[in-house]
Amino acid sequence: MAPPAMLRIEADVARLRDVRRFVREVAPGLGADEAAVLDLVQAVDEWVTNVIVHGYRGAGGPIEVELERVGDEIVARVRDVAPAFDPATAPVFDPNLPLERRPAGKMGIHLIRELCDRFEHRVPAGGGNEIAMTRSARPAGTETGGNA
Amino acid sequence: MNTTVDRVAPDVAVVALDGELDASNYRELIETGQQLYADGARRLVLDLSRLTYMSSSGIVAFHSLALVFRGQQPPDPEAGWSAFHAVSSDTHEGARGEEVRLVAPTPAIDRVLDRTGLKRILPIYPDRESALVG
Numbered sequence: 606m607a608p609p610a611m612l613r614i615e616a617d618v619a620r621l622r623d624v625r626r627f628v629r630e631v632a633p634g635l636g637a638d639e640a641a642v643l644d645l646v647q648a649v650d651e652w653v654t655n656v657i658v659h660g661y662r663g664a665g666g667p668i669e670v671e672l673e674r675v676g677d678e679i680v681a682r683v684r685d686v687a688p689a690f691d692p693a694t695a696p697v698f699d700p701n702l703p704l705e706r707r708p709a710g711k712m713g714i715h716l717i718r719e720l721c722d723r724f725e726h727r728v729p730a731g732g733g734n735e736i737a738m739t740r741s742a743r744p745a746g747t748e749t750g751g752n753a
Numbered sequence: 754m755n756t757t758v759d760r761v762a763p764d765v766a767v768v769a770l771d772g773e774l775d776a777s778n779y780r781e782l783i784e785t786g787q788q789l790y791a792d793g794a795r796r797l798v799l800d801l802s803r804l805t806y807m808s809s810s811g812i813v814a815f816h817s818l819a820l821v822f823r824g825q826q827p828p829d830p831e832a833g834w835s836a837f838h839a840v841s842s843d844t845h846e847g848a849r850g851e852e853v854r855l856v857a858p859t860p861a862i863d864r865v866l867d868r869t870g871l872k873r874i875l876p877i878y879p880d881r882e883s884a885l886v887g
Contacts, residue, residue: 618775619777621775621777621808622773622775622777625806646806647808650808651809654775654808654809654810657776658776699870700869700870704816704819704820704850704874705825707870708828712809712812712813712869713808713809715809715869716809716868716869719868
């Protein structure tokens with residue numbers, strides 16, 4: 606079995622376009638349909654943005670993005686060596702709030718939860734963070750059914 | 754992302770966004786809007802028909818511009834939740850303002866607007882003409 610496709614970048618918002626390009630190029634080859642590719646591009650972009658801006662606080666650091674097919678799902682993993690942060694501890698964003706009472710940011714985690722089937726965090730042995738964002742490769746029931 | 758500003762009237766500006774709006778360029782869009790407001794624009798029409806991708810940073814930019822065009826200070830996006838406090842008891846709270854109008858989002862952009870609740874806050878028009886006369 607081939608190793609997961611991987612992209613390594615230095616934490617910099619200017620590299621976000623490269624991260625999106627990586628997901629757009631690799632995910633279809635893993636069997637992701639168009640909707641899955643769009644969701645994974647956005648989810649990975651949102652999390653990597655979070656790492657760059659809040660994890661490393663703009664100071665830079667390494668980020669790895671990995672894509673892998675596992676069964677009927679695509680798993681996108683993002684690793685960093687920033688201080689440990691479990692997104693499950695982030696306040697829940699309420700999209701129904703009026704303009705004046707909405708937080709300025711923090712919508713990324715809300716979007717990832719909407720876009721992915723699972724969103725899991727762990728602290729690797731050497732520290733930092735590994736996030737796994739899992740999304741079904743295509744709608745249920747179409748796995749053997751052609752181009753639906 | 755390229756932005757094209759069309760000052761269609763002394764108090765109305767149309768800004769067309771072409772490309773991808775993300776954390777690398779959303780601040781420039783806020784600054785463009787702040788400059789237009791300082792120059793007398795009181796209505797901002799954002800043409801999204803050529804915007805191909807938008808992350809939640811774009812939502813932060815639209816949110817900030819909506820506040821700017823209501824005469825308020827945009828929040829500091831870096832401050833995140835710590836900046837989240839009940840901003841005065843503005844009489845317009847909860848009202849859907851008409852100062853900033855969105856035009857022709859593609860399905861991919863529309864999805865982000867929907868999932869973040871922005872469609873309930875900013876009006877969306879099918880084309881520039883309807884946004885300008887509405």
